[in-house]
Amino acid sequence: MAAFEIVAREDYSDVTFMLEIRHPLMARAAQPGQFVIVMQSEHGERIPLTIADFDADRGTVTLVIQAVGKTTREMQRECTTGTALHAVVGPMGIPSHLGQAKKVICVGGGLGVAPVFPQARAFKQSGAYVIGVLGFRNKDLVFWEQKFRACCDELVVCTDDGSSGIKGTVTEGMRQAMEKHADIDTCIAIGPPIMMKACAEATRARKIKTMVSLNPVMVDGTGMCGGCRVKIGEGIKFACVDGPDFDAHEVDFDDLMSRLSRFKETERDALKKWEESCRMRAAADAAATMDRGAPGSATQA
């Protein structure tokens, strides 16, 4: 089987890291808004990750991952440059529809900053005026600010504690941008569901077309399992093949959030078990070092 080699890795903080994966075909096919499904190992689970960047010339796609659960923590430990992932499939989902947008506000919160980038770049290339609003908890977690500056006409960085940019959440950044520009016609918001919900509320009154990218639990990513079903207006849609982009004003975010907690307990157990095995391994490593160290120090003495 083809190996999916990790050609570059960069750590943005102690939880966020970037993997650049060699996949020339996908690098050519990928479009903004699409996602991949990744398996780190043969025993791994299939996790969906939105494509954060793609480069047809380099033949690579870029993923930004936040180590929160067992699988992503394990990836953080195992996925170093030169290693390979067991499986990467994609690009999946319907590409974002850029439409005739003239003035766009691209909102990314936390990890959502990464997948909003290809859309911001595509809007810029299509000639739109692009306002970027990026939200992080604090200065240490900020990443890709320069990358965004290169494709945004304006950029607002927001941090919860004000350690970088303005103090407040992305909705504060959006409020300022919307006050300044009355003619914003499109909004893209990607981030935690609670943030996307707030963004949807922020634009609803002004009737700004707002798209969000949903990332529910899924298995195959091809429409086959139905695990990723989301409530959109009155209907049920599968995020994997009917999305992942949906009209934010139609999305039932409460339903999405409750469904995301579906495996909360099993996930917590898995993480606990994994941390325990990490701890034991670290203890064994430390003991081994001590064993090796002891005779050495004895001779020195």
Added chain:
Amino acid sequence: MAAKKKTIRNIPQERTPMPEQAPLERARNFKEVALGYTRENALVEAERCLQCPDEPCVRGCPVGIDIPGFIAKIAAKNFRGAYDVITDTNLLPAVCGRVCPQENQCEGVCTVGDTLAPVAIGRLERYVGDSAIREGWVNLPYIERTGFRVGIVGSGPAGMSCAADMAKAGCEVIVYEAFHEPGGVLKYGIPDFRLPNEVVDVEIDKLKQLGVRFECNTLVGRLFTIEQMITEMGFHAVFIGTGAGYPSFMGIPGESLNGVLSANELLTRCNLMRARDFPTYDTPLQPGERVAVIGAGNTAMDALRVSMRLGARKVYCVYRRSKAEAPARAEEVHHAEEEGIEFHWLTSPIEVLGDAQKRVRGMRCQKMALGEPDASGRRRPVAIPGSEFEFECDSVVYAIGTNANPILGQTSRIKLDARGYLETDENLATSIAGVYAGGDIVTGAATVIEAMGAGRKAARAIKAYLGLRDTEIVYSAEQPCADRHFGFGPEVHGYARVRTLRAGIEPRNIASDGPASRR
């Protein structure tokens, strides 16, 4: 010294039972339920075939296996010979012997079945298939390369059978699969206790030996389109066998509660992703203590029995019609009943009930009665007023069928029918020249063997399209050779020669036999 003619009176009267794991033991493990015939079982059962001249079973088989032929070989203790006969038409006897609904096909029309229980054709086929796996038999035909490239989308039963035929016809065949492992529904859907994944792997290996290449992790439509396969990637023909796979829900309240899932999701997590071995494997699957499965088809039976094996205390089947209308194989319903699954016939769900944490806590249903026959010919279930009732459960699994998968419709110009399935003509050709389709993505949910039949039918059409002779005209030593070359008349040119290598017959002998008998 012809053997005494067999009659309905002098054959073994009873159908040889299939050795099985005891119901209550097997309901808690994932090992195969049906253990398979012993050699002795197979020999006795083979005696029951009358070798009747009109062979209704062959016509009853979607791929037309020479059933009396292979049974005669078993009776003569020539098991390898039986395998050779089956593999002339069916590459996957170990799979089909297990999962075909024989009672509606070969066994349903068996002459013996008019008077006694029909010959256990499926069990005999499985015996032959399992023997081949055990002994390592492979029938690799002599293949002459044609230079044609055929792309196959989907590695399930339709794709596998089409791939086999196209490889035998000398084409370079690449099968694309979106999952990380090939096999399609045989891997993710059908549980190990009915069809072990190792059996599927052996069959896939046989395809690889025929030269078929499998490319996993490839989502056709999105990574490249069907059109690109023809215009840019150098494929002379394409077969689409992606399956239906877009599970239906009912649209009743409570379907997005945690604990409601499709049978596809349950089965995929358990079978392909090995959630049953959590946490050795990472994929989670919240096991329910009390599981209700809606539907009574084969997928529903699999979901019920998987739930039991995952450790549920109570497993209920909820179906709005009666047992007589249940689409599942009778054998599967019977197995499920034996394992302690509770069937609630004539019961229709109205609402899934949830608790404050948005988890399933139960279901509200109503009782039904059968009314007039509907379009499907089955009597329409009608709600009985005032019959609503509630029961407790913590997981609800939907196994009520699937809709068409939209990916190919979204990504190509290929013509769809009104329901979103791929539209084909009687030869399974789609609206794009050189592109054929078969299986669930054309017909909607059906069986493994029907998909395999469609794969083979499409292969015939693709061969005609490419100008290749059909591999069903197989040169075999028994055919008269006078005035013919490799079984074809002298007027036929440009065929792909395909011969089956049989034990003891070297290819050179076959080649020299032809001209020799002409002299």
